[in-house]
Amino acid sequence: MSQKAWAVVIGIGPGTGASVARRFAKNYAVALLARKPENYEPFVKEINDAGGKAIGISTDTADGKSIQSAFDQINKERGSAPLAAAIFNVGGAFIRKPFLELSAQEYEGGWQANGLGGFYFSQAVIPLLLEAVDKTEHPPTLIFTSATAGLRGSANCASFATGKFALRALYQSLAREFGPKGIHVAHAIIDGVIDIERTKHYKFDHPDAKISPDAIADSYWHLHTQPRTTFTNELDIRPYIEKW
Amino acid sequence: MSQKAWAVVIGIGPGTGASVARRFAKNYAVALLARKPENYEPFVKEINDAGGKAIGISTDTADGKSIQSAFDQINKERGSAPLAAAIFNVGGAFIRKPFLELSAQEYEGGWQANGLGGFYFSQAVIPLLLEAVDKTEHPPTLIFTSATAGLRGSANCASFATGKFALRALYQSLAREFGPKGIHVAHAIIDGVIDIERTKHYKFDHPDAKISPDAIADSYWHLHTQPRTTFTNELDIRPYIEKW
Amino acid sequence: MSQKAWAVVIGIGPGTGASVARRFAKNYAVALLARKPENYEPFVKEINDAGGKAIGISTDTADGKSIQSAFDQINKERGSAPLAAAIFNVGGAFIRKPFLELSAQEYEGGWQANGLGGFYFSQAVIPLLLEAVDKTEHPPTLIFTSATAGLRGSANCASFATGKFALRALYQSLAREFGPKGIHVAHAIIDGVIDIERTKHYKFDHPDAKISPDAIADSYWHLHTQPRTTFTNELDIRPYIEKW
Amino acid sequence: MSQKAWAVVIGIGPGTGASVARRFAKNYAVALLARKPENYEPFVKEINDAGGKAIGISTDTADGKSIQSAFDQINKERGSAPLAAAIFNVGGAFIRKPFLELSAQEYEGGWQANGLGGFYFSQAVIPLLLEAVDKTEHPPTLIFTSATAGLRGSANCASFATGKFALRALYQSLAREFGPKGIHVAHAIIDGVIDIERTKHYKFDHPDAKISPDAIADSYWHLHTQPRTTFTNELDIRPYIEKW
Numbered sequence: 002m003s004q005k006a007w008a009v010v011i012g013i014g015p016g017t018g019a020s021v022a023r024r025f026a027k028n029y030a031v032a033l034l035a036r037k038p039e040n041y042e043p044f045v046k047e048i049n050d051a052g053g054k055a056i057g058i059s060t061d062t063a064d065g066k067s068i069q070s071a072f073d074q075i076n077k078e079r080g081s082a083p084l085a086a087a088i089f090n091v092g093g094a095f096i097r098k099p100f101l102e103l104s105a106q107e108y109e110g111g112w113q114a115n116g117l118g119g120f121y122f123s124q125a126v127i128p129l130l131l132e133a134v135d136k137t138e139h140p141p142t143l144i145f146t147s148a149t150a151g152l153r154g155s156a157n158c159a160s161f162a163t164g165k166f167a168l169r170a171l172y173q174s175l176a177r178e179f180g181p182k183g184i185h186v187a188h189a190i191i192d193g194v195i196d197i198e199r200t201k202h203y204k205f206d207h208p209d210a211k212i213s214p215d216a217i218a219d220s221y222w223h224l225h226t227q228p229r230t231t232f233t234n235e236l237d238i239r240p241y242i243e244k245w
Numbered sequence: 246m247s248q249k250a251w252a253v254v255i256g257i258g259p260g261t262g263a264s265v266a267r268r269f270a271k272n273y274a275v276a277l278l279a280r281k282p283e284n285y286e287p288f289v290k291e292i293n294d295a296g297g298k299a300i301g302i303s304t305d306t307a308d309g310k311s312i313q314s315a316f317d318q319i320n321k322e323r324g325s326a327p328l329a330a331a332i333f334n335v336g337g338a339f340i341r342k343p344f345l346e347l348s349a350q351e352y353e354g355g356w357q358a359n360g361l362g363g364f365y366f367s368q369a370v371i372p373l374l375l376e377a378v379d380k381t382e383h384p385p386t387l388i389f390t391s392a393t394a395g396l397r398g399s400a401n402c403a404s405f406a407t408g409k410f411a412l413r414a415l416y417q418s419l420a421r422e423f424g425p426k427g428i429h430v431a432h433a434i435i436d437g438v439i440d441i442e443r444t445k446h447y448k449f450d451h452p453d454a455k456i457s458p459d460a461i462a463d464s465y466w467h468l469h470t471q472p473r474t475t476f477t478n479e480l481d482i483r484p485y486i487e488k489w
Numbered sequence: 490m491s492q493k494a495w496a497v498v499i500g501i502g503p504g505t506g507a508s509v510a511r512r513f514a515k516n517y518a519v520a521l522l523a524r525k526p527e528n529y530e531p532f533v534k535e536i537n538d539a540g541g542k543a544i545g546i547s548t549d550t551a552d553g554k555s556i557q558s559a560f561d562q563i564n565k566e567r568g569s570a571p572l573a574a575a576i577f578n579v580g581g582a583f584i585r586k587p588f589l590e591l592s593a594q595e596y597e598g599g600w601q602a603n604g605l606g607g608f609y610f611s612q613a614v615i616p617l618l619l620e621a622v623d624k625t626e627h628p629p630t631l632i633f634t635s636a637t638a639g640l641r642g643s644a645n646c647a648s649f650a651t652g653k654f655a656l657r658a659l660y661q662s663l664a665r666e667f668g669p670k671g672i673h674v675a676h677a678i679i680d681g682v683i684d685i686e687r688t689k690h691y692k693f694d695h696p697d698a699k700i701s702p703d704a705i706a707d708s709y710w711h712l713h714t715q716p717r718t719t720f721t722n723e724l725d726i727r728p729y730i731e732k733w
Numbered sequence: 734m735s736q737k738a739w740a741v742v743i744g745i746g747p748g749t750g751a752s753v754a755r756r757f758a759k760n761y762a763v764a765l766l767a768r769k770p771e772n773y774e775p776f777v778k779e780i781n782d783a784g785g786k787a788i789g790i791s792t793d794t795a796d797g798k799s800i801q802s803a804f805d806q807i808n809k810e811r812g813s814a815p816l817a818a819a820i821f822n823v824g825g826a827f828i829r830k831p832f833l834e835l836s837a838q839e840y841e842g843g844w845q846a847n848g849l850g851g852f853y854f855s856q857a858v859i860p861l862l863l864e865a866v867d868k869t870e871h872p873p874t875l876i877f878t879s880a881t882a883g884l885r886g887s888a889n890c891a892s893f894a895t896g897k898f899a900l901r902a903l904y905q906s907l908a909r910e911f912g913p914k915g916i917h918v919a920h921a922i923i924d925g926v927i928d929i930e931r932t933k934h935y936k937f938d939h940p941d942a943k944i945s946p947d948a949i950a951d952s953y954w955h956l957h958t959q960p961r962t963t964f965t966n967e968l969d970i971r972p973y974i975e976k977w
Binding site: 628665668669671673684697698699700701704705707708711714715716717718719720721722723724725726727728729730731733 | 872909912913915917928941942943944945948949951952955958959960961962963964965966967968969970971972973974975977
């Protein structure tokens with residue numbers, strides 16, 4: 002009997018991470034990575050309780066050794082089952098600050114989370130996704146979550162924007178190198194506020210002004226199901242009332 | 246009993262048009278518009294034979310009266326059933342020619358098919374989509390099919406590129422005006438050769454180098470099912486081996 | 490003795506057109522085209538009075554015969570002197586109106602002024618610019634004036650945006666076809682209010698919030714002087730306080 | 734008598750750096766920064782011999798202390814003379830390598846040179862440029878040299894592209910924050926091969942296929958002379974025969 006394929010999601014927390022984990026757990030065993038165990042533990046439990054298969058691993062995105070150690074553990078659990086999907090959902094600390102007050106450490110935070118974290122994660126998953134080519138129902142998929150700041154460097158947002166721009170450069174470079182080898186690399190520009198507990202008090206003129214993380218997860222699943230003749234590499238996602 | 250909602254697709258032919266028609270006909274009655282009856286007749290028959298509901302109407306995209314007459318007929322058939330989706334899938338005659346050899350008539354062909362055709366179609370469907378807001382399962386949706394030429398004006402392609410650039414301006418303007426009113430306006434950049442009879446002899450190094458029109462239709466359907474908190478306004482679609 | 494080279498500017502009026510005319514008239518004989526004689530007459534007089542050489546021709550941008558007749562006249566005046574530069578500075582009637590209230594005629598106005606006008610003008614000047622290759626001090630140059638609406642389709646601005654997007658497609662197509670033949674094709678995105686009599690009452694928080702048309706003309710002249718090893722194809726221009 | 738204003742150029746070497754140094758040295762005292770003294774020494778000597786004023790300082794772009802020490806020296810030399818212009822011309826080590834063979838150190842090289850180097854340089858010069866507002870003939874100017882890789886992440890170029898994308902995010906963020914305070918922040922996308930000794934053996938079909946660094950310097954000077962009503966924030970530069 003063929004083994005259940007796996008998906009790995011880094012950047013778990015209430016919101017997009019949890020919704021993506023739940024959605025992919027309907028079809029795959031899932032590995033949920035976040036720095037703090039309290040960010041993935043409830044979802045690991047929820048998925049396992051519901052009859053799915055989930056493991057959680059404390060991982061520091063910007064630390065290559067931490068990522069490698071997480072994948073050692075995933076690979077032991079995974080055995081010979083293929084890795085069908087990998088989702089990079091790291092936000093990165095958002096800092097809004099006048100440029101001249103920004104420390105080098107604060108400024109580099111955006112790069113470390115997205116530019117460097119994206120690198121370590123991609124180097125860990127791409128060899129596994131390459132192995133899975135032609136062995137999974139859907140093309141092996143690597144999706145990056147980005148933000149408006151991936152397209153636009155706003156005043157007082159140099160740290161976040163440089164990280165997200167770098168992530169977009171990385172996705173394009175990977176899509177162009179590994180697309181022809183059968184891996185679906187995609188980039189989602191999330192343009193708006195996600196509807197989670199933390200944003201409950203954000204007031205808008207419309208009651209449904211915030212993005213549904215479950216709907217983002219549905220779009221990521223749709224991306225994953227696209228055949229390799231018909232890949233979407235980039236899409237935007239925003240609420241109907243968003244100014245853009 | 247509530248009536249079946251409708252979808253209208255303009256630019257029917259073997260390829261994206263037919264696939265979108267089939268996909269939306271699974272849930273909706275469909276009106277299939279094309280200039281030449283032979284372009285929609287086989288699909289109208291196919292859908293009706295399979296237990297769906299389809300009508301075909303000969304329509305000239307770039308002629309406001311022809312569009313209006315088509316919608317008079319659709320509205321008579323539709324009765325009080327809502328219009329849930331409208332897809333603009335007009336290619337426009339592709340002309341590759343040195344600029345100085347291009348006649349004004351040839352040059353204007355791109356505008357007439359896409360810029361002007363998009364205008365007439367949008368003016369006909371938007372009032373119907375506005376009526377359908379909050380009355381359909383999914384947000385009323387208007388999708389435009391575009392091409393790489395909507396993002397890039399290549400040498401010797403002035404006619405096609407000006408039409409597709411204009412269509413992109415139109416979609417953005419409509420998305421920004423009617424998104425906040427609950428209509429999902431989306432734009433798909435199809436970057437590659439569609440896999441149809443007419444392109445069968447196009448040779449590529451890979452056997453699966455051409456875009457599946459059925460997979461495009463799946464993506465259009467996915468766009469249609471997005472809730473209004475979570476709209477994708479633009480996405481690209483290309484084969485895994487495409488250079489971009 | 491070698492004859493003075495010519496420049497032709499279409500879309501003359503107080504503002505960018507007049508400033509560009511004055512700047513290029515320092516080095517070239519200039520032909521100033523506009524629909525209404527009162528739009529070019531003062532500048533023709535001013536340039537001739539100052540010892541330069543200028544002619545004015547009433548021309549309808551969106552009418553191929555009118556453009557052709559203007560160039561018949563220019564060519565007669567020009568004799569064997571080369572055409573060194575051509576500037577397309579047509580604004581096009583700006584209409585801000587809800588999409589559903591826009592008539593087809595109003596909508597097509599943007600296309601006619603920019604998409605179609607740009608075509609007729611380019612077909613008239615490119616053969617003359619090709620003749621001038623290697624015969625003028627600076628590479629023969631064709632510059633298009635555009636606006637923010639060439640990059641962004643705003644709500645209620647479908648007519649203007651479709652015309653300006655089409656113009657951008659046209660410039661790209663021409664730059665890619667005729668750049669390698671030695672013509673410098675460039676596109677300037679003017680993002681802000683021009684400082685002219687008509688905008689005098691526009692109030693801003695800063696006294697110097699409006700674009701100087703003379704400074705635009707200096708940038709156009711700089712573009713013209715770039716050697717063909719070092720062409721700028723696109724640049725933006727905006728006041729320091731502009732939000733973008 | 735008022736003191737001569739200063740310009741500082743980081744990333745000196747034969748090519749754009751030297752040409753920009755020479756051009757700005759016609760009007761300003763110049764500080765030329767590069768890691769290796771042999772990269773700036775010939776140009777410092779040349780400018781001083783020609784009656785200009787130049788100093789050279791060995792500086793490591795990606796090291797905040799090294800940058801700070803360079804500016805301590807510049808400020809001592811400068812006295813109360815204003816800093817009129819600063820040019821960031823750091824290329825960054827270009828690495829073309831399959832992604833899976835890239836070490837973290839190689840990958841981070843692009844960020845360190847451009848993302849981090851741009852940060853340190855900007856934090857050093859912006860306070861000086863702010864002091865110079867309204868005290869110099871032309872608005873105080875900060876120009877970043879970028880490349881096609883700032884707009885496009887190519888296969889096998891993840892290091893260079895992430896660094897250049899980050900630099901573009903940085904420039905946009907700075908232009909939006911400091912433009913309204915009177916600093917002209919600009920970004921030049923150099924798309925092609927620069928014509929220098931090192932590229933002499935690159936063969937093209939055309940004899941003049943390489944970008945003139947002197948012409949780049951002329952464009953940078955033109956940017957610097959734009960009044961603040963009329964700033965160009967971004968422009969591209971490429972040879973006439975370049976494919977784009």
